[in-house]
Amino acid sequence: xxxxxxxxxxxxxxxxxxxxxxxxxxxxxxxxxxxxxxxxxxxxxxxxxxxxxxxxxxxxxxxxxxxxxxxxxxxxxxxxxxxxxxxxxxxxxxxxxxxxxxxxxxxxxxxxxxxxxxxxxxxxxxxxxxxxxxxxxxxxxxxxxxxxxxxxxxxxxxxxxxxxxxxxxxxxxxxxxxxxxxxxxxxxxxxxxxxxxxxxxxxxxxxxxxxxxxxxxxxxxxxxxxxxxxxxxxxxxxxxxxxxxxxxxxxxxxxxxxxxxxxxxxxxxxxxxxxxxxxxxxxxxxxxxxxxxxxxxxxxxxxxxxxxxxxxxxxxxxxxxxxxxxxxxxxxxxxxxxxxxxxxxxxxxxxxxxxxxxxxxxxxxxxxxxxxxxxxxxxxxxxxxxxxxxxxxxxxxxxxxxxxxxxxxxxxxxxxxxxxxxxxxxxxxxxxxxxxxxxxxxxxxxxxxxxxxxxxxxxxxxxxxxxxxxx
RNA sequence: GCUCCCAUCGUCUAGCGGUUAGGACGCGGCCCUCUCAAGGCUGAAACAGGGGUUCAAUUCCCCUUGGGAGCACCA
Numbered sequence: 001x002x003x004x005x006x007x008x009x010x011x012x013x014x015x016x017x018x019x020x021x022x023x024x025x026x027x028x029x030x031x032x033x034x035x036x037x038x039x040x041x042x043x044x045x046x047x048x049x050x051x052x053x054x055x056x057x058x059x060x061x062x063x064x065x066x067x068x069x070x071x072x073x074x075x076x077x078x079x080x081x082x083x084x085x086x087x088x089x090x091x092x093x094x095x096x097x098x099x100x101x102x103x104x105x106x107x108x109x110x111x112x113x114x115x116x117x118x119x120x121x122x123x124x125x126x127x128x129x130x131x132x133x134x135x136x137x138x139x140x141x142x143x144x145x146x147x148x149x150x151x152x153x154x155x156x157x158x159x160x161x162x163x164x165x166x167x168x169x170x171x172x173x174x175x176x177x178x179x180x181x182x183x184x185x186x187x188x189x190x191x192x193x194x195x196x197x198x199x200x201x202x203x204x205x206x207x208x209x210x211x212x213x214x215x216x217x218x219x220x221x222x223x224x225x226x227x228x229x230x231x232x233x234x235x236x237x238x239x240x241x242x243x244x245x246x247x248x249x250x251x252x253x254x255x256x257x258x259x260x261x262x263x264x265x266x267x268x269x270x271x272x273x274x275x276x277x278x279x280x281x282x283x284x285x286x287x288x289x290x291x292x293x294x295x296x297x298x299x300x301x302x303x304x305x306x307x308x309x310x311x312x313x314x315x316x317x318x319x320x321x322x323x324x325x326x327x328x329x330x331x332x333x334x335x336x337x338x339x340x341x342x343x344x345x346x347x348x349x350x351x352x353x354x355x356x357x358x359x360x361x362x363x364x365x366x367x368x369x370x371x372x373x374x375x376x377x378x379x380x381x382x383x384x385x386x387x388x389x390x391x392x393x394x395x396x397x398x399x400x401x402x403x404x405x406x407x408x409x410x411x412x413x414x415x416x417x418x419x420x421x422x423x424x425x426x427x428x429x430x431x432x433x434x435x436x437x438x439x440x441x442x443x444x445x446x447x448x449x450x451x452x453x454x455x456x457x458x459x460x461x462x463x464x465x466x467x468x469x470x471x
Numbered sequence: 472g473c474u475c476c477c478a479u480c481g482u483c484u485a486g487c488g489g490u491u492a493g494g495a496c497g498c499g500g501c502c503c504u505c506u507c508a509a510g511g512c513u514g515a516a517a518c519a520g521g522g523g524u525u526c527a528a529u530u531c532c533c534c535u536u537g538g539g540a541g542c543a544c545c546a
Contacts, residue, residue: 012546013546014545014546016545016546046546048545048546049545049546051545052545052546106543106544109543109544113542113543116472116473117472117473118472119472120472120473121472121473122472122473122474122542123472123473123542124473124542142544144544162475162476162477165475165476166475167474167475168474171473171474171475171542172474173542176543176544178544179544180544181544183544185543185544185545185546186545186546187546189546190546205540206475206476206477206539206540206541207539207540207541208540208541208546209475209476209540209541210474210475210476210540210541210542211541211546213474213475231476233476233477233539233540234539234540236538236539238481238482240538240539268483271483271484271495272483273483273484275483275484275485276485277484277485277494278484278485278493278494278495279494279495280483280484280494280495280496281495297477297483297484298476298477298478299476299477299478299538299539300476300477300538300539300540301482301483301484302482302483303482304482304483304496304497306482306496306497307482307483307495307496307497308496309496310495310496310497311495311496313508313509317509355508357509358508358509358510359507359508359509360508369507415505418505419505422505428505429504429505430504430505430506431505432505433505433506434505434506436505437505437506438506443506443507444506444507445506445507445508446506446507447506447507447508448505448506449505449506450505
Protein backbone atom coordinates (compact mmCIF):
# COMPACT_ATOMS: atom_id res chain seq x y z
CA UNK A 1 0.00 0.00 0.00
CA UNK A 2 2.81 2.35 0.70
CA UNK A 3 4.10 4.27 -2.25
CA UNK A 4 7.40 2.48 -2.46
CA UNK A 5 6.15 -1.09 -2.22
CA UNK A 6 5.60 -3.05 -5.42
CA UNK A 7 2.00 -3.01 -6.54
CA UNK A 8 0.05 -6.24 -6.71
CA UNK A 9 -2.82 -6.34 -9.16
CA UNK A 10 -5.33 -8.99 -10.06
CA UNK A 11 -7.94 -9.90 -12.61
CA UNK A 12 -10.83 -11.78 -11.08
CA UNK A 13 -13.27 -13.16 -13.63
CA UNK A 14 -16.09 -15.49 -12.75
CA UNK A 15 -16.02 -18.59 -14.96
CA UNK A 16 -19.59 -18.46 -16.13
CA UNK A 17 -18.74 -17.81 -19.77
CA UNK A 18 -15.96 -16.91 -22.13
CA UNK A 19 -13.60 -14.01 -21.59
CA UNK A 20 -15.46 -11.15 -23.22
CA UNK A 21 -14.11 -7.91 -24.50
CA UNK A 22 -14.91 -5.88 -21.39
CA UNK A 23 -13.17 -8.37 -19.16
CA UNK A 24 -10.24 -8.49 -21.53
CA UNK A 25 -9.81 -4.74 -21.27
CA UNK A 26 -10.00 -4.84 -17.49
CA UNK A 27 -7.37 -7.56 -17.47
CA UNK A 28 -5.23 -5.54 -19.88
CA UNK A 29 -5.33 -2.43 -17.71
CA UNK A 30 -4.35 -4.40 -14.62
CA UNK A 31 -1.59 -6.12 -16.53
CA UNK A 32 -0.25 -2.88 -17.98
CA UNK A 33 -0.27 -1.20 -14.61
CA UNK A 34 1.65 -4.07 -13.04
CA UNK A 35 4.14 -4.15 -15.92
CA UNK A 36 4.64 -0.41 -15.82
CA UNK A 37 5.41 -0.43 -12.11
CA UNK A 38 7.31 -3.69 -12.02
CA UNK A 39 4.58 -5.19 -9.87
CA UNK A 40 2.73 -8.48 -9.92
CA UNK A 41 -0.36 -9.37 -11.85
CA UNK A 42 -2.36 -12.25 -10.36
CA UNK A 43 -5.31 -14.20 -11.63
CA UNK A 44 -8.17 -15.26 -9.43
CA UNK A 45 -11.04 -17.36 -10.65
CA UNK A 46 -14.21 -16.40 -8.78
CA UNK A 47 -15.99 -19.68 -8.92
CA UNK A 48 -18.09 -19.41 -5.80
CA UNK A 49 -21.27 -19.62 -7.84
CA UNK A 50 -21.30 -23.39 -8.14
CA UNK A 51 -24.37 -23.42 -10.31
CA UNK A 52 -23.00 -21.30 -13.11
CA UNK A 53 -19.26 -21.91 -12.96
CA UNK A 54 -17.88 -24.43 -15.43
CA UNK A 55 -14.45 -25.94 -16.12
CA UNK A 56 -14.97 -25.10 -19.79
CA UNK A 57 -15.33 -21.42 -18.91
CA UNK A 58 -12.20 -21.53 -16.78
CA UNK A 59 -10.39 -23.01 -19.74
CA UNK A 60 -11.77 -20.41 -22.14
CA UNK A 61 -10.67 -17.58 -19.85
CA UNK A 62 -7.18 -18.99 -19.41
CA UNK A 63 -6.84 -19.54 -23.16
CA UNK A 64 -8.11 -16.07 -23.85
CA UNK A 65 -5.61 -14.53 -21.49
CA UNK A 66 -2.82 -16.52 -23.07
CA UNK A 67 -3.80 -15.51 -26.56
CA UNK A 68 -3.88 -11.87 -25.53
CA UNK A 69 -0.45 -12.31 -24.03
CA UNK A 70 -1.57 -11.28 -20.57
CA UNK A 71 0.60 -13.48 -18.43
CA UNK A 72 -0.05 -13.75 -14.73
CA UNK A 73 2.16 -14.43 -11.76
CA UNK A 74 2.03 -17.88 -10.21
CA UNK A 75 -0.93 -20.20 -10.29
CA UNK A 76 -4.48 -18.92 -10.61
CA UNK A 77 -6.28 -18.73 -7.28
CA UNK A 78 -9.60 -20.54 -7.19
CA UNK A 79 -11.91 -18.73 -4.86
CA UNK A 80 -14.16 -21.64 -3.99
CA UNK A 81 -11.21 -23.53 -2.57
CA UNK A 82 -10.81 -20.77 -0.01
CA UNK A 83 -14.31 -21.03 1.43
CA UNK A 84 -13.06 -22.18 4.83
CA UNK A 85 -10.95 -19.10 5.17
CA UNK A 86 -13.88 -16.90 4.18
CA UNK A 87 -16.07 -18.62 6.72
CA UNK A 88 -13.47 -18.09 9.39
CA UNK A 89 -13.46 -14.37 8.76
CA UNK A 90 -17.24 -14.25 9.03
CA UNK A 91 -17.04 -16.11 12.34
CA UNK A 92 -14.37 -13.74 13.51
CA UNK A 93 -16.60 -10.77 12.72
CA UNK A 94 -19.48 -12.48 14.49
CA UNK A 95 -17.41 -13.07 17.58
CA UNK A 96 -16.28 -9.46 17.57
CA UNK A 97 -19.86 -8.26 17.44
CA UNK A 98 -19.34 -6.76 13.99
CA UNK A 99 -21.68 -9.20 12.33
CA UNK A 100 -24.87 -10.95 13.37
CA UNK A 101 -27.14 -13.81 12.50
CA UNK A 102 -30.25 -13.04 10.53
CA UNK A 103 -33.11 -15.54 10.44
CA UNK A 104 -35.33 -13.72 7.98
CA UNK A 105 -36.74 -16.08 5.35
CA UNK A 106 -36.67 -15.48 1.62
CA UNK A 107 -40.44 -14.98 1.58
CA UNK A 108 -40.18 -12.48 4.41
CA UNK A 109 -37.51 -10.53 2.56
CA UNK A 110 -39.49 -10.53 -0.67
CA UNK A 111 -42.41 -9.09 1.19
CA UNK A 112 -40.20 -6.43 2.75
CA UNK A 113 -38.81 -5.40 -0.63
CA UNK A 114 -42.23 -5.30 -2.21
CA UNK A 115 -43.43 -2.98 0.52
CA UNK A 116 -40.39 -0.73 0.11
CA UNK A 117 -40.87 -0.56 -3.61
CA UNK A 118 -44.55 0.27 -3.18
CA UNK A 119 -43.66 3.04 -0.75
CA UNK A 120 -41.01 4.43 -3.09
CA UNK A 121 -38.34 3.74 -0.49
CA UNK A 122 -34.88 2.47 -1.25
CA UNK A 123 -34.81 -1.29 -1.40
CA UNK A 124 -32.68 -2.37 1.51
CA UNK A 125 -32.61 -4.94 4.26
CA UNK A 126 -34.21 -3.23 7.21
CA UNK A 127 -31.95 -4.66 9.90
CA UNK A 128 -34.74 -6.59 11.60
CA UNK A 129 -32.32 -9.05 13.24
CA UNK A 130 -29.54 -6.57 13.80
CA UNK A 131 -30.22 -5.82 17.43
CA UNK A 132 -32.31 -8.76 18.48
CA UNK A 133 -31.14 -10.81 21.39
CA UNK A 134 -29.69 -14.15 20.24
CA UNK A 135 -32.10 -15.88 22.62
CA UNK A 136 -34.95 -14.87 20.33
CA UNK A 137 -33.48 -16.93 17.52
CA UNK A 138 -35.71 -19.74 16.34
CA UNK A 139 -34.13 -23.03 17.36
CA UNK A 140 -32.46 -24.87 14.51
CA UNK A 141 -33.70 -22.45 11.89
CA UNK A 142 -31.36 -21.55 9.02
CA UNK A 143 -29.66 -18.19 9.22
CA UNK A 144 -27.28 -16.00 7.29
CA UNK A 145 -24.52 -13.87 8.74
CA UNK A 146 -24.76 -10.19 7.97
CA UNK A 147 -22.24 -7.43 8.47
CA UNK A 148 -23.29 -4.94 11.13
CA UNK A 149 -22.59 -1.96 8.91
CA UNK A 150 -22.39 1.61 10.07
CA UNK A 151 -25.71 3.40 9.87
CA UNK A 152 -24.70 7.02 9.98
CA UNK A 153 -22.01 8.98 8.26
CA UNK A 154 -20.67 8.13 4.86
CA UNK A 155 -18.05 6.12 3.08
CA UNK A 156 -15.91 7.82 0.49
CA UNK A 157 -14.42 5.76 -2.26
CA UNK A 158 -11.23 7.50 -3.34
CA UNK A 159 -11.22 6.33 -6.91
CA UNK A 160 -8.37 7.00 -9.30
CA UNK A 161 -10.73 7.27 -12.24
CA UNK A 162 -14.02 8.44 -10.77
CA UNK A 163 -12.59 10.75 -8.14
CA UNK A 164 -14.04 10.82 -4.62
CA UNK A 165 -17.42 9.17 -4.64
CA UNK A 166 -19.47 9.46 -1.47
CA UNK A 167 -22.05 6.98 -0.26
CA UNK A 168 -24.26 7.84 2.72
CA UNK A 169 -24.35 4.92 5.13
CA UNK A 170 -28.10 5.04 5.37
CA UNK A 171 -28.13 4.03 1.72
CA UNK A 172 -26.14 0.90 2.42
CA UNK A 173 -27.62 -2.07 4.22
CA UNK A 174 -26.25 -4.96 6.22
CA UNK A 175 -24.96 -7.20 3.50
CA UNK A 176 -24.85 -10.94 3.75
CA UNK A 177 -21.43 -12.40 4.39
CA UNK A 178 -22.30 -16.06 4.78
CA UNK A 179 -25.29 -17.70 3.18
CA UNK A 180 -27.61 -20.01 5.10
CA UNK A 181 -25.82 -22.98 3.59
CA UNK A 182 -22.60 -21.70 5.07
CA UNK A 183 -21.02 -20.59 1.79
CA UNK A 184 -19.45 -17.15 1.52
CA UNK A 185 -20.91 -14.43 -0.66
CA UNK A 186 -18.97 -12.59 -3.31
CA UNK A 187 -18.66 -9.50 -1.12
CA UNK A 188 -16.93 -11.42 1.63
CA UNK A 189 -14.79 -13.52 -0.68
CA UNK A 190 -13.40 -10.59 -2.68
CA UNK A 191 -12.40 -8.63 0.35
CA UNK A 192 -10.78 -11.57 2.09
CA UNK A 193 -9.00 -12.77 -1.03
CA UNK A 194 -7.75 -9.35 -1.99
CA UNK A 195 -6.32 -8.96 1.49
CA UNK A 196 -4.78 -12.43 1.60
CA UNK A 197 -3.29 -12.02 -1.85
CA UNK A 198 -1.82 -8.69 -0.89
CA UNK A 199 -3.68 -6.79 -3.58
CA UNK A 200 -2.72 -3.13 -3.53
CA UNK A 201 -4.61 -1.89 -6.58
CA UNK A 202 -8.07 -2.87 -7.73
CA UNK A 203 -8.81 -1.97 -11.33
CA UNK A 204 -12.21 -3.27 -12.37
CA UNK A 205 -15.40 -2.35 -14.18
CA UNK A 206 -17.44 0.63 -13.03
CA UNK A 207 -20.30 -1.74 -12.35
CA UNK A 208 -18.45 -2.47 -9.12
CA UNK A 209 -18.27 1.12 -7.93
CA UNK A 210 -21.32 0.72 -5.70
CA UNK A 211 -19.86 -2.47 -4.31
CA UNK A 212 -16.68 -0.68 -3.37
CA UNK A 213 -18.48 1.29 -0.68
CA UNK A 214 -19.85 -1.88 0.85
CA UNK A 215 -16.54 -3.65 0.61
CA UNK A 216 -14.89 -0.71 2.27
CA UNK A 217 -17.12 -1.20 5.29
CA UNK A 218 -16.03 -4.80 5.51
CA UNK A 219 -12.39 -3.86 5.12
CA UNK A 220 -12.87 -1.30 7.84
CA UNK A 221 -14.48 -3.83 10.16
CA UNK A 222 -11.48 -6.09 9.73
CA UNK A 223 -9.05 -3.24 10.09
CA UNK A 224 -7.37 -4.14 6.82
CA UNK A 225 -5.54 -1.77 4.49
CA UNK A 226 -7.58 -0.14 1.76
CA UNK A 227 -6.43 -0.84 -1.81
CA UNK A 228 -6.21 1.84 -4.45
CA UNK A 229 -9.38 1.70 -6.53
CA UNK A 230 -9.83 2.47 -10.20
CA UNK A 231 -13.27 1.79 -11.64
CA UNK A 232 -13.10 1.74 -15.40
CA UNK A 233 -16.18 2.76 -17.44
CA UNK A 234 -17.89 -0.09 -19.21
CA UNK A 235 -17.79 -0.72 -22.93
CA UNK A 236 -21.04 -0.27 -24.82
CA UNK A 237 -22.24 -1.55 -28.16
CA UNK A 238 -22.31 0.67 -31.28
CA UNK A 239 -25.84 1.74 -30.39
CA UNK A 240 -24.84 2.91 -26.95
CA UNK A 241 -26.70 0.13 -25.24
CA UNK A 242 -25.16 -2.74 -23.44
CA UNK A 243 -22.70 -4.70 -25.50
CA UNK A 244 -24.52 -7.54 -27.16
CA UNK A 245 -23.12 -10.52 -28.98
CA UNK A 246 -23.71 -9.18 -32.42
CA UNK A 247 -21.85 -6.05 -31.42
CA UNK A 248 -18.63 -7.41 -30.13
CA UNK A 249 -19.42 -9.00 -26.78
CA UNK A 250 -17.75 -12.07 -28.10
CA UNK A 251 -15.21 -14.25 -26.45
CA UNK A 252 -11.67 -13.18 -27.27
CA UNK A 253 -11.24 -16.46 -29.09
CA UNK A 254 -13.79 -15.27 -31.64
CA UNK A 255 -11.57 -12.31 -32.40
CA UNK A 256 -8.68 -14.68 -32.97
CA UNK A 257 -10.83 -16.66 -35.36
CA UNK A 258 -11.82 -13.50 -37.21
CA UNK A 259 -8.14 -12.91 -37.83
CA UNK A 260 -7.28 -10.15 -35.41
CA UNK A 261 -3.79 -9.92 -34.05
CA UNK A 262 -3.36 -10.03 -30.29
CA UNK A 263 -1.21 -6.92 -30.29
CA UNK A 264 -3.71 -4.98 -32.38
CA UNK A 265 -6.40 -6.12 -30.00
CA UNK A 266 -4.39 -4.85 -27.05
CA UNK A 267 -3.83 -1.55 -28.78
CA UNK A 268 -7.50 -1.14 -29.63
CA UNK A 269 -8.69 -2.09 -26.16
CA UNK A 270 -6.18 0.25 -24.60
CA UNK A 271 -7.36 3.21 -26.66
CA UNK A 272 -10.94 2.44 -25.73
CA UNK A 273 -11.02 4.59 -22.65
CA UNK A 274 -7.40 5.51 -22.32
CA UNK A 275 -5.40 8.02 -24.31
CA UNK A 276 -1.97 9.48 -24.68
CA UNK A 277 -2.38 12.74 -26.56
CA UNK A 278 -2.90 12.12 -30.25
CA UNK A 279 -1.20 8.75 -30.29
CA UNK A 280 -3.14 5.91 -31.87
CA UNK A 281 -0.63 3.27 -32.87
CA UNK A 282 0.71 2.14 -29.53
CA UNK A 283 2.61 -1.16 -29.56
CA UNK A 284 2.58 -3.03 -26.28
CA UNK A 285 6.08 -2.09 -25.19
CA UNK A 286 5.14 1.55 -25.61
CA UNK A 287 1.86 0.98 -23.81
CA UNK A 288 3.67 -0.45 -20.81
CA UNK A 289 5.93 2.56 -20.73
CA UNK A 290 3.07 5.04 -20.95
CA UNK A 291 0.20 3.44 -19.09
CA UNK A 292 -1.23 5.30 -16.15
CA UNK A 293 -4.52 5.57 -14.31
CA UNK A 294 -4.83 9.33 -14.76
CA UNK A 295 -5.46 9.08 -18.47
CA UNK A 296 -8.37 6.71 -18.23
CA UNK A 297 -11.50 8.50 -19.43
CA UNK A 298 -14.62 8.66 -17.32
CA UNK A 299 -17.23 8.08 -19.97
CA UNK A 300 -18.24 4.71 -21.40
CA UNK A 301 -16.90 3.94 -24.87
CA UNK A 302 -18.58 2.19 -27.75
CA UNK A 303 -17.05 -0.71 -29.53
CA UNK A 304 -16.21 0.02 -33.17
CA UNK A 305 -15.21 -2.81 -35.49
CA UNK A 306 -14.16 -0.40 -38.25
CA UNK A 307 -11.48 1.11 -36.11
CA UNK A 308 -10.33 -2.27 -34.90
CA UNK A 309 -10.05 -3.34 -38.54
CA UNK A 310 -7.98 -0.33 -39.41
CA UNK A 311 -5.65 -0.82 -36.48
CA UNK A 312 -5.30 -4.51 -37.22
CA UNK A 313 -4.39 -3.58 -40.81
CA UNK A 314 -1.71 -1.26 -39.50
CA UNK A 315 -0.22 -4.02 -37.39
CA UNK A 316 -0.32 -6.42 -40.31
CA UNK A 317 1.49 -3.97 -42.55
CA UNK A 318 4.06 -3.31 -39.86
CA UNK A 319 4.83 -6.98 -39.34
CA UNK A 320 7.83 -8.75 -40.74
CA UNK A 321 6.98 -10.83 -43.84
CA UNK A 322 8.28 -14.10 -42.49
CA UNK A 323 6.49 -13.66 -39.15
CA UNK A 324 3.31 -12.76 -40.93
CA UNK A 325 3.55 -15.77 -43.23
CA UNK A 326 4.03 -17.93 -40.15
CA UNK A 327 0.96 -16.33 -38.56
CA UNK A 328 -1.13 -17.16 -41.60
CA UNK A 329 0.16 -20.72 -41.61
CA UNK A 330 -0.64 -21.11 -37.90
CA UNK A 331 -4.01 -19.46 -38.37
CA UNK A 332 -4.98 -21.91 -41.10
CA UNK A 333 -3.68 -24.86 -39.14
CA UNK A 334 -6.19 -24.23 -36.35
CA UNK A 335 -9.00 -22.97 -38.56
CA UNK A 336 -12.19 -24.88 -39.19
CA UNK A 337 -11.53 -27.00 -41.08
CA UNK A 338 -7.78 -27.07 -40.37
CA UNK A 339 -5.47 -26.64 -43.35
CA UNK A 340 -1.82 -27.41 -43.74
CA UNK A 341 0.21 -25.42 -46.21
CA UNK A 342 2.89 -27.38 -47.99
CA UNK A 343 6.41 -26.04 -48.45
CA UNK A 344 5.69 -24.63 -51.89
CA UNK A 345 2.62 -22.79 -50.65
CA UNK A 346 4.54 -21.39 -47.70
CA UNK A 347 7.37 -20.20 -49.90
CA UNK A 348 4.94 -18.48 -52.27
CA UNK A 349 3.06 -16.95 -49.36
CA UNK A 350 6.18 -15.41 -47.94
CA UNK A 351 7.36 -14.18 -51.32
CA UNK A 352 4.01 -12.55 -52.04
CA UNK A 353 3.67 -11.07 -48.57
CA UNK A 354 4.71 -7.49 -49.38
CA UNK A 355 1.90 -7.24 -51.88
CA UNK A 356 -0.53 -9.26 -49.84
CA UNK A 357 -0.24 -7.58 -46.50
CA UNK A 358 -1.11 -4.10 -47.53
CA UNK A 359 -4.47 -5.26 -48.77
CA UNK A 360 -5.69 -7.14 -45.73
CA UNK A 361 -7.24 -5.97 -42.52
CA UNK A 362 -7.26 -9.37 -40.88
CA UNK A 363 -5.27 -12.56 -41.07
CA UNK A 364 -8.40 -14.18 -42.42
CA UNK A 365 -8.54 -11.73 -45.32
CA UNK A 366 -4.87 -12.22 -45.88
CA UNK A 367 -5.31 -15.98 -46.10
CA UNK A 368 -8.24 -15.60 -48.47
CA UNK A 369 -6.34 -13.19 -50.67
CA UNK A 370 -3.48 -15.65 -50.91
CA UNK A 371 -5.65 -18.61 -51.79
CA UNK A 372 -4.46 -18.74 -55.41
CA UNK A 373 -0.93 -19.38 -54.16
CA UNK A 374 -1.78 -22.40 -52.07
CA UNK A 375 -2.42 -24.97 -54.77
CA UNK A 376 -1.55 -25.59 -58.40
CA UNK A 377 -3.86 -25.91 -61.35
CA UNK A 378 -6.52 -23.77 -63.03
CA UNK A 379 -8.58 -21.50 -60.80
CA UNK A 380 -12.26 -21.56 -60.21
CA UNK A 381 -13.42 -18.15 -61.39
CA UNK A 382 -15.56 -16.02 -59.16
CA UNK A 383 -18.43 -14.12 -60.78
CA UNK A 384 -16.49 -10.94 -61.45
CA UNK A 385 -13.56 -12.83 -62.92
CA UNK A 386 -15.84 -14.89 -65.13
CA UNK A 387 -17.33 -11.67 -66.44
CA UNK A 388 -13.91 -10.35 -67.37
CA UNK A 389 -12.94 -13.44 -69.30
CA UNK A 390 -15.15 -12.92 -72.31
CA UNK A 391 -14.34 -14.75 -75.54
CA UNK A 392 -12.60 -11.58 -76.71
CA UNK A 393 -10.61 -11.35 -73.55
CA UNK A 394 -9.56 -14.95 -73.92
CA UNK A 395 -8.26 -14.16 -77.38
CA UNK A 396 -6.26 -11.29 -75.98
CA UNK A 397 -5.00 -13.65 -73.33
CA UNK A 398 -3.88 -16.15 -75.94
CA UNK A 399 -1.79 -13.57 -77.69
CA UNK A 400 -0.42 -12.21 -74.47
CA UNK A 401 0.48 -15.65 -73.20
CA UNK A 402 2.49 -16.33 -76.32
CA UNK A 403 4.30 -13.01 -75.96
CA UNK A 404 5.05 -13.64 -72.32
CA UNK A 405 6.23 -17.19 -72.83
CA UNK A 406 8.88 -15.95 -75.19
CA UNK A 407 10.59 -13.73 -72.62
CA UNK A 408 12.12 -13.70 -69.17
CA UNK A 409 9.90 -14.74 -66.28
CA UNK A 410 10.79 -11.80 -64.05
CA UNK A 411 8.23 -9.25 -62.94
CA UNK A 412 9.80 -6.20 -64.62
CA UNK A 413 10.29 -8.07 -67.88
CA UNK A 414 6.80 -9.49 -67.77
CA UNK A 415 5.41 -6.03 -67.27
CA UNK A 416 7.45 -4.59 -70.11
CA UNK A 417 6.33 -7.39 -72.39
CA UNK A 418 2.70 -6.91 -71.44
CA UNK A 419 2.88 -3.17 -72.05
CA UNK A 420 4.45 -3.75 -75.43
CA UNK A 421 1.79 -6.28 -76.27
CA UNK A 422 -1.00 -3.93 -75.21
CA UNK A 423 0.52 -1.13 -77.28
CA UNK A 424 0.69 -3.10 -80.46
CA UNK A 425 -2.84 -4.41 -79.96
CA UNK A 426 -4.11 -0.90 -79.24
CA UNK A 427 -5.22 -1.91 -75.77
CA UNK A 428 -4.98 -0.18 -72.46
CA UNK A 429 -2.76 -1.97 -70.03
CA UNK A 430 -5.76 -2.84 -67.91
CA UNK A 431 -7.41 -4.62 -70.78
CA UNK A 432 -4.54 -7.03 -70.84
CA UNK A 433 -3.74 -7.11 -67.14
CA UNK A 434 -7.24 -7.83 -65.89
CA UNK A 435 -7.76 -10.99 -67.97
CA UNK A 436 -4.30 -12.02 -66.83
CA UNK A 437 -5.31 -11.51 -63.22
CA UNK A 438 -8.60 -13.31 -63.64
CA UNK A 439 -6.95 -16.34 -65.23
CA UNK A 440 -4.15 -16.46 -62.72
CA UNK A 441 -6.04 -15.83 -59.48
CA UNK A 442 -9.67 -16.51 -60.37
CA UNK A 443 -10.46 -13.04 -59.11
CA UNK A 444 -10.44 -9.45 -60.22
CA UNK A 445 -8.50 -8.30 -57.19
CA UNK A 446 -5.01 -9.33 -56.27
CA UNK A 447 -1.55 -7.99 -55.49
CA UNK A 448 0.40 -6.58 -58.49
CA UNK A 449 -0.06 -9.21 -61.15
CA UNK A 450 3.43 -9.28 -62.64
CA UNK A 451 4.94 -10.05 -59.28
CA UNK A 452 2.39 -12.80 -58.81
CA UNK A 453 3.31 -14.18 -62.21
CA UNK A 454 6.91 -14.38 -61.13
CA UNK A 455 6.11 -15.95 -57.78
CA UNK A 456 3.87 -18.58 -59.37
CA UNK A 457 6.64 -19.39 -61.82
CA UNK A 458 6.56 -19.84 -65.56
CA UNK A 459 5.29 -23.37 -65.66
CA UNK A 460 2.40 -22.94 -63.27
CA UNK A 461 1.44 -19.56 -64.71
CA UNK A 462 1.38 -20.88 -68.24
CA UNK A 463 -0.70 -23.85 -67.14
CA UNK A 464 -3.34 -21.55 -65.65
CA UNK A 465 -3.30 -19.24 -68.65
CA UNK A 466 -3.60 -22.02 -71.15
CA UNK A 467 -6.50 -23.51 -69.24
CA UNK A 468 -8.35 -20.24 -69.71
CA UNK A 469 -7.45 -19.83 -73.34
CA UNK A 470 -8.70 -23.23 -74.36
CA UNK A 471 -11.75 -23.22 -72.11
C1' G B 472 -38.62 4.01 -7.22
C1' C B 473 -33.77 4.87 -4.65
C1' U B 474 -28.21 5.46 -4.95
C1' C B 475 -24.06 6.35 -7.97
C1' C B 476 -21.53 7.53 -12.61
C1' C B 477 -21.21 9.82 -17.45
C1' A B 478 -21.96 13.88 -21.58
C1' U B 479 -16.42 17.51 -27.45
C1' C B 480 -17.44 15.59 -34.91
C1' G B 481 -21.48 9.32 -36.58
C1' U B 482 -17.39 6.57 -33.44
C1' C B 483 -12.59 6.62 -30.28
C1' U B 484 -10.57 10.89 -28.27
C1' A B 485 -6.98 15.70 -27.29
C1' G B 486 -8.26 19.95 -24.54
C1' C B 487 -7.05 20.68 -17.88
C1' G B 488 -10.30 29.71 -18.43
C1' G B 489 -8.21 33.13 -23.59
C1' U B 490 -7.19 27.50 -29.39
C1' U B 491 -8.76 29.19 -36.67
C1' A B 492 -11.63 23.42 -30.91
C1' G B 493 -6.47 19.18 -32.68
C1' G B 494 -5.78 13.87 -34.06
C1' A B 495 -7.66 8.90 -35.44
C1' C B 496 -11.58 5.62 -37.67
C1' G B 497 -15.41 6.06 -41.07
C1' C B 498 -17.39 9.20 -45.21
C1' G B 499 -16.59 12.68 -49.92
C1' G B 500 -12.97 14.73 -53.58
C1' C B 501 -8.15 14.84 -55.99
C1' C B 502 -3.31 12.55 -56.97
C1' C B 503 -0.80 7.87 -57.73
C1' U B 504 -2.23 3.40 -60.46
C1' C B 505 -2.50 -3.29 -64.12
C1' U B 506 -7.27 -4.46 -60.09
C1' C B 507 -7.90 -3.72 -55.07
C1' A B 508 -5.42 -1.75 -51.40
C1' A B 509 -1.63 1.13 -49.32
C1' G B 510 0.25 6.09 -49.52
C1' G B 511 -0.05 11.62 -50.27
C1' C B 512 -3.15 16.03 -50.45
C1' U B 513 -7.89 17.74 -49.36
C1' G B 514 -13.37 18.45 -47.78
C1' A B 515 -17.74 17.90 -44.71
C1' A B 516 -18.40 16.77 -39.55
C1' A B 517 -18.59 18.26 -32.45
C1' C B 518 -18.39 21.41 -27.39
C1' A B 519 -26.76 18.30 -25.45
C1' G B 520 -29.94 22.63 -23.38
C1' G B 521 -30.59 26.49 -19.63
C1' G B 522 -28.81 29.26 -15.65
C1' G B 523 -24.78 31.12 -12.87
C1' U B 524 -19.11 32.34 -11.44
C1' U B 525 -15.52 35.27 -14.26
C1' C B 526 -12.86 40.62 -17.94
C1' A B 527 -13.26 35.77 -20.45
C1' A B 528 -16.12 29.66 -20.54
C1' U B 529 -15.75 23.48 -24.26
C1' U B 530 -13.09 24.01 -19.62
C1' C B 531 -15.51 25.71 -12.77
C1' C B 532 -20.69 25.34 -10.08
C1' C B 533 -26.14 24.26 -10.29
C1' C B 534 -30.50 22.55 -12.84
C1' U B 535 -32.83 20.06 -17.04
C1' U B 536 -32.49 16.45 -20.69
C1' G B 537 -30.26 12.18 -22.43
C1' G B 538 -27.25 7.68 -21.60
C1' G B 539 -25.25 3.93 -18.23
C1' A B 540 -24.43 1.09 -13.67
C1' G B 541 -26.00 -0.75 -8.99
C1' C B 542 -29.95 -1.80 -5.43
C1' A B 543 -30.10 -10.72 -4.57
C1' C B 544 -28.71 -16.12 0.33
C1' C B 545 -25.26 -13.75 -8.64
C1' A B 546 -20.54 -12.29 -9.29
